[in-house]
Amino acid sequence: MKNAMMTEYWKPIFDSMHNGVVVVGLDGKVLQLNASAQKLLQVHDGEWEGVHITSIIPNTKLHQVGESGLSTIGEKMEIQGRMCMVNRTPLYRGDEVVGAIGVIQDISEMEHYISLLKQLDSIVEFSTDGIYVVDRYGKTLMVNTAYEQITGFTRQELVGRHMADLTEEGYFDQSVSLLVLEQKKQISLIQKINRKKEVIVTGNPVFDSDGHISMVVTSVRDITQLNEMKQELNKAKSFSQIQNHRYTLMFDGQEHSIVFRGDKMRRIYEQIRQIAPFPTSIMISGPSGAGKEVIANLIHHMSDRKDQPFIKVNCAAIPEALLESELFGYEAGAFTGAQKEGRIGLLELADKGTILLDEIGEMPLPLQVKLLRVLQEKQVQRIGSSKVRKLDIRILSATNRDLRERIQAGQFREDLYYRLLVVELQIPPLSERPEDVAALIDHFFQYYCKAYRIDKQLSEETRHLLNGYHWPGNVRELRNLIENLIVSVPSTVIETHHLPRHIYESGLPDNLSSLKARLEEFEKRAVREALEKHGSIRKAALALGLDHSTLVKKMKRWNP
Template sequence: MDCHDDTSELEHYKDLALKLETVIEFSTDGIYVVDSNGVTVLVNRAYEEMTGYKKSDLVGKNVFDLTEKGYFDRSISKLVFKEKKQLSIVQKIGNEEKLGEKKEVVVTGSPVFDEHGDLSLIVISVSDITEISKMKRELTKAMETAELNSHRFAVHTEFEKNQTIVFRSPQMKQVYEKIQQVAPFPTSILLSGPSGVGKEMLTNLIHHFSDRKEKPLIKINCGAIPENLLESELFGYEKGSFTGARLEGKAGLLELADEGTIMLDEIGEMPLALQVKLLRVIQEKQVRRIGGNKTKDLDIRIISVTNKNLEELVKQGQFREDLYYRLNVVSIDVPPLAERPEDVRELLQYFFSYFSKKYHIQKEAAEETVRYLMSYHWPGNVRELRNMVENLIVSVSEKILEPYHLPFRITQVEQGTNEVTLKSMVQNYEKKIIMEALQKNNSLRQAAKELGIHHTTLVKKLQAWKM
């Protein structure tokens, strides 16, 4: 090959490289290329416009150093270097001073290998999904609003996984709307209601709707901790303040909840001596550790939770009146499940779906079973309903849950009445015994023999029950 041919081929590659650079430059996706050492070698115009960063800020700089300086919240290059394959992640990037916010982007890193199989380059493509994410959040909000307007609602909290509040009743809609109204303000809230209605989940919801959602939500059960320990848990202590204290001292939960929210569960169980100290903390907005003489400024929201009537406790002298009024700035009463039967069907549907997915078992309740459950008064409220559904899902082998699978306390109530009838009690008990026998034996004849009846009698009973 002569010199002229070499020159032509070189010119051809230069022209091709120029065209390729032009294509990259005018791509609507951001393009970011790093070499085998993680040094930025190319950034296109779309990336500049998307992030607010200039090429001069990035080219020649190592992506690991740029990540540490906050240019990206995490590095796709680091992951590709490690895995040696194409990977995608969601990042938050961008110059906040210039753009006003970080951009949410999908980043795909693709490794390029040389002829020896060694990693030569990583080509990173970046797609802006900020607006799509905003639209998704707005759509979710609109759907939730639509559900609320149609009197069925489910709200998910980010604080705890697998916590969903489901309701249809006007009483719970009123509770939810009140929470939405008061949550943004730092006022103290008193949540009252019987055990099992979901007061802790509503506390999570209040925190979730407040401007403190990124700050701590600390929970303490005032009735489950002995009085001497409760004081040290709440207020903390300095080193050597009492026998058994840590040498380095300990911060109390009130102190740890600074700028956030503290939930005082079973507040009615708090000893009077501690009520005085808590009142002082609320009034002075300061806390002092046991054995200490320094005070710390405190900015906390207090959510008190009780299943007792605090007004009655005040009259009986078991709860301080001044503390009661400090805690009861906003009062939210959560009604028992028996007073909102509209919610029972919604909760049953939700928990059957939830536990079926959780345990990878498809189960559903027969309509007659649902009617029994709707008639039951649920003294244990939502907690009892949830536990019962979970028990049915895991302990019953059949896919369709019939009334005879239900606990006796539920089936003893005749449909449409509040009276126990001997007929319904006997029939459900009979069904339960027969089904247990059928599950243990391989044939109707064997089951009938175990039951001590003729197999034709057993067949007639099953036919009458449409089983």
């Protein structure tokens, strides 16, 4: 009576269990199956009582547990075509083993989902696009291999980190994930990785059943190479007929203006404004580096031809044997080595626009005759062709030579000289216009700081020394020096000892003519450089091979 009551009490509990439960005796015969087990094993009441467990589950080891008294936990096995997780434990009555209990959990669906997750993980891992996932709080959950390859970052340094912290540390210039969490919508933008590589990122919000963002999945595609290819394509289109970089078709927009403060360049600028609108031939003369090409750029830009081709040819840079074919072009088969399809010449390319013949004084005499004919007849004839092509070009020429002397020497044609010299612009060397130096220094300093995104300053002593230098290399020397100082000096303030030695020494007072005075000035410079490099007097003294006290005394003597 008592056992019946117990059975009646436990059976509903037993049958309500989700997992299947099987009870066997020491003889391996089934004593009890709950409803879940019957459904899983596909047996009904009356079909299992007293039946040996192996008749229902052929591959079971449950009957062995009663004999050994040992439990087995978490064993996977296939039952009735489904993957199951099985736990087996001995059944005790007091201290005596009287059988075994098996708990069976159907994990087929779980295995299916695990398999799907592994497949998805493989798809994500082998995607050529980078994948970056953050949770609803902005913390990194995962990145794939492609992301590591694109960015150079490893998942170990990213996973678990908050996007705001990573952005602040310079991993990215901005976070699309944080923007998605804020705006709750898909967002795409261009992101700069590690301040160098450009990628396009698209952040996609993943919403839960309550409509809240549970995570953000971002796809990342490297467009650095794409941008480079685009730039190369644009460059190739612009230079499709122009080879070997001996001449250029386009120019930097920064070159359209000239920088000056004095009256000499102001008069030249006013003259350019006056003559630029007319198709007049102009000769620009002046020493190397004075800015003749900048003047030519400005003339073209201020003319009504500014939207037409502007081709620059360096007559000294092209071998004499090639200069004629480059300028005039040639027909197919015109000479050995000619391109099969022939080639358009630079003069034709400049039609309706402007051509600059730089270093015109170096042009060979036979070619000067042909150029003179082009100027007189306004037409050109390719090598190997009988066809004459009309030309509408403006010719600018530039030289650092005295062409009158070359005429006297028989190296330049006088008739060509006067054809080119309708208007002459003489650009003075920088040493003759010192009032422009300060303006040029400021212009190039600001330009390169902005171009390279560097924040630096010139000390007053350095500025004073540069203003007083005679600049034999003219504007080109000044420009190159400023660029050099901005990119090569590690400190934010550029001091006099950072300058090249010949410029630094040019500013030394005349009373430093004695060897002792010059040695002391050199010693000061060496100490400044050591202090800047090592950051402390003690370390600087060690690097210079001096006692700390000796260096302190020297510094006190120099700066009482």
